[in-house]
Amino acid sequence: MIFTRRLRDGVRRGEITCSVRIWMRPHVKVGNRYCMEEGEVEVDSVLPITLADITPELARESGFKGVVDLLKVAKHGKGENVYLVRFHYVPPRSRVPAARGVPARRRG
Template sequence: MLFRKEVLEGIVGGRIDRVFRVWAEPRVRAGSTQRTWAGIIVIDSVTPVTPEDITEEDALRSGFKSRAALLAALSKSTKEGAYHRVMLHLGGPDPRSKLAENADLTAQELADLTATLDTIDARSRRAPWTREVLRLIEQHPGLRAQDLAEHLNREKLSFKSDVRRLKDLGLTESLETGYRLTPRGQTLLTHLNPHPE
């Protein structure tokens, strides 16, 4: 489930505790979590609703100025299905954030990360890709995933899946558009390529 920047900021600030979606079937369930740049979002409940069920409070607590504005936004959805009210809250920081900020890596940590990348590359059905993707993100911070994928003649969804693997290691982070290396990722890439041409 995607969240706009202003919605995530509202969740962090406590102004937003619900969102509305148009789904044929719910895409999330109560108790599930989602990692975002703002932290871990916890889903409290997912309820199908009719337009009549939606209140002014719903609108305000989902980041809209009025019920009419919320209903207008929902009516513009190109998706087919019912309206769903998703209650949620910020569960805390993404544990990867602390990991990502740690740029002071020991020789053993650098060796372990290098070995992890080697394992990922060895198991890849394609040619080794981890270092190439890290270098590409370093060279083009904030570039759209679609454009980054095209640099490598890759499909966007497959490319984004690979970047998520690097993010899970604390090496990259998502921006509003595109990605950038984390301090941890920059330290590792410098270690892997200490004298770039």
């Protein structure tokens, strides 16, 4: 998962633990880890939601000032399906990093 620059510190501090994404289909899988510049995020859940489910509280929980601010960033490509992705930050450890936005490892 890739986050806008202004959200990355909040993700690393554990203050941001969810993200609303508008995709054609989910681009992440539960249990997979995705690299950031420092550390990784591990996806805990991916839930389909509607635009009506995006409340001001959810927008703030996702690191945005409000719903409009979130929606400016949430859409990726031609997708129209809305997903709530919950995750947690995993601090860096000494290993060779995977490419950005690519799963670091798969559980299975």
